[in-house]
Every structure is written in C-alpha cells, then in structure tokens.
Amino acid sequence: MLRILGLALCSLLTCTQAEPGALLRLGMDIMNQVQSAMDESHILEKMAAEAGKKQPGMKTIKGITNLKVKGVQLPVITLNFVPGVGIFQCVSTGMTITGKSFMGGNMEIIVTLNITATNRLLWDEETGLPVFKSEGCEVILVNVKTNLPSNMLPKVVNKFLDSTLHKVLPGLMCPAIDAVLGYVNRKWTNLSDPMPVGQMGTVKYVLTSTPATTASYIQVDFSPVVQQENGKTIKVAGPGETFAFPEGYAKVSSQLLLSATLLSSELALLQKSFHVNIQNTMIGELPPQTTKTLAGFLPEMAVAYPKSKPLMTQIRINKPPKITMKTGKSLLYLHGTLEMFVARRRGKTTTSLFLLEVHFNLKVQYSVHENRLQMTASLDRLLSLSRKSSSIGSFNEKQLTGFITDYLEEAYIPVVNDVLQVGLPLPDFLAMNYNLAELDIVENALMLDLKLK
Ligand SMILES: *[C@@H]1O[C@H](CO)[C@@H](O)[C@H](O)[C@H]1NC(C)=O
C-alpha cells in the first residue's frame, strides 16, 4: 500500500524525471577557458575596430571628433559561480581613445575599466542545450588619464569624461560580453548530437534538466539515449543503480561520471558483434582444436570419432552484456551458448557435438583514446557451464571446465577485445579534450577526472 502511494506521489512529483545516466561537473578550471575564448575570438580588438566606424545608433562623445579606439589591453577575466544563477564575469581591460578635442588638437584618453555581467545559465528549450545569457552588463571606470592641457580644471575634465564615457562605453563594450558568450555557447552545439558506437547504433547525451550552479561547480545531468541503427531505443532492464560523485575532489576541478547502466546499454548495441564462429585449428597456446584433443577431456569422443577431425566453435551471446562497477573493479558479464561442431570438408554439413550454455565474466580496464572511452577485457571467471544438447551421449560438462576456460581466454577474449575497440563516445562540449583524463572506477560508475594539462 505504502509502495503504491509512494509511486503515485512519485508520478505527481519529480520522480518521473528520467534517471540520469551520466553526470558532468564543470569546475572553474574549465570555465576559465572562457578566457581563451576571449583571446581566440579577438573580440575586444574587433569591438575596438568597430568603434572607429560610424554606426547607426552609436552615441558619439560630445566635443570629440574623429574618435578612434586603439591599444586595447589583453583582458583579464575573473569568473565566480553564482549559486542558482550561473557565472559572474568581470573583464578588466584598458584602452586608449583618441580624437580631436573641442579645444582643437589631438587628445588621448587612457582608460582602464571593468566590464561586469552575470551570465545566467539556462536550458534552451528549442535545442535542448545549455546556454549562457548575459544580464546587467555594466562598465566601471577604474582609471582615466588624459593628455588634456593642465590648465583645464581636473574637476571639469572628470565630469566631462565621466558622463560621456559612461554613456558611450557600455554600448561599445557590452556587446563584447555577448559575443564571447555566443562563442562559448557555440561550443555546446554538438553536445546532444547522436554519436556512433561502431556501426551498430548511437548514443546521444540528452540533458535531464537545467544545469545547476553551486558555489564551486556547474552540474549537468544527462539521460543518454542509446539507439540501435534502426532507431530502436535500448532500455536496460531493472532500476538504474544509484551513483554519485565521490567526495574529496579539488573544488576547481571537473569530472564526468558515466553510470555502469549507460555502459551496459552501449554494449547492448554490440551484442551481435560478440557472435563468432571460430574454425582455426591452431589458436595461441591452445592444443590443436581437434576431436582428438577433446577426447582427452571427454572419452566419449574417442569412440565416436576414432579419426581426428578439426573442430569448429560457435559462440552466441543471447542476453545483453552487463557491466558492473565496484570501487576499483569493473566486470563485464556475458551469457550465451558455446556450440562445438566437427568441421567437414567443403560442401558437407557440419555436425554439432554439443551445445553448452555458458555464463562468464571479464575484468574490464578503461582508458581514453582519441576522445573515446576504450575498454580492454580479460577473463575473470567462468561462472557456469551447462549442457543443453549433445550428439555424443550424456556427459558431465564439469569435465570441460578447464578446456572451455582456456578456450574463452585464448580464442574468444581476443574477439571481444576487437569488438570493444570501437570505443564509446564521450559528451562533446566546450571542445573538451578527454585524453588527459584520469579514470577511476567508483560505485556503479566510471569517473573521469578531467585534466586540462
Ligand atoms: C576591477 O576588477 C578587478 C579584477 O576583478 C578588481 O580587482 C577591481 O577591484 C575592480 N575595480 C573596480 C573599481 O571595480
């Protein structure tokens, strides 16, 4: 009863929200890349160049003609998180304004100023992407110097400059803030685009809600959508396990957390790629794959096949692969069938010897290569083996444990690793380079500690 009530409440309240499958924390280290956005976009220089041109609607400085802005100093940008809002931005810069003064003669005004604005972080409903929007842009004059004749009263000068600069500068400088934000916003453009997982399907990092700003980071929650090539969405059975950022990371740093559930759904796309037929007689360190070798484990074989014949093995994975993560250890569970055949010469049908149901797990190691998550697997344990059919009479499948374990290790795991080489796509935002990330397996998730250099 309570449970039903809980569920009813849940559907009325926020519990209907999709389970996040990935979490991203953007610390000040990444946000400080806005600084480089300002440099890259040369926005202040462009503004200064524009200022020289006559533009409709632009106020002029009364008494100064032939106005030009030159020598814009490299801006120093200071950012602070504003909880619940976004980022407070202060751009400190300086410039020289030249012109002909009303007194005649050339004049120069050297100003240092701060441009401040609050960059509110929103969720653009149309694109589903995060977007910064500036509010309340102000220009604060820090220092003003002129080459005006010293016989002019400083008071008059100050009054003149204050009123005129205060009128002119916001119109001149505030568009720079918007232009830089536009530049940053464009770097989210591809965030929710479908990205290929091999040839089998795609993953799309869709935002769950408006990104949340705290005093030390911005958190973006994703409900990734994993889709097969035919458009069918993969749903992992059962409730998503809870996962969270571990404590104790530096306040300025940034991390990405990918749930085991998300990785399982991506591997589900690859399920069919794990199917394989292996017909080589010589494989790695294994004894020759023949009926004679098999007879060493199953005496029944010697009777049925007195003459040694090569074997063919077919492995089918018939349940979606599942990833689990416990602090420091990640396992990939595969469940399927292994069928052994006696290979025949061309044109003849093969004969099935037996079909075993197998369940085994692999230890997974993660790395990042070319901005994709790479996995490398090695056999951890053969969990169960049961005989489903046999053409050589009944036998105890336990006799084959060693043989099958070695077979999986030498013949099958390399196939799995080949399939895993496709790599899993990581969220594409702010031109993030994941190659320096430090990886850590935590409870129910893989954490990427994002390093910028
Ligand atoms: C201008 O910005 C700098 C850097 O944020 C700050 O240290 C300084 O106090 C600001 N000056 C004024 C007048 O607001």
Ligand SMILES: *[C@@H]1O[C@H](CO)[C@@H](O)[C@H](O)[C@H]1NC(C)=O
């Ligand atoms: C987004 O994707 C397009 C097409 O692949 C690419 O040309 C563009 O550079 C990407 N934009 C960003 C900001 O990465």
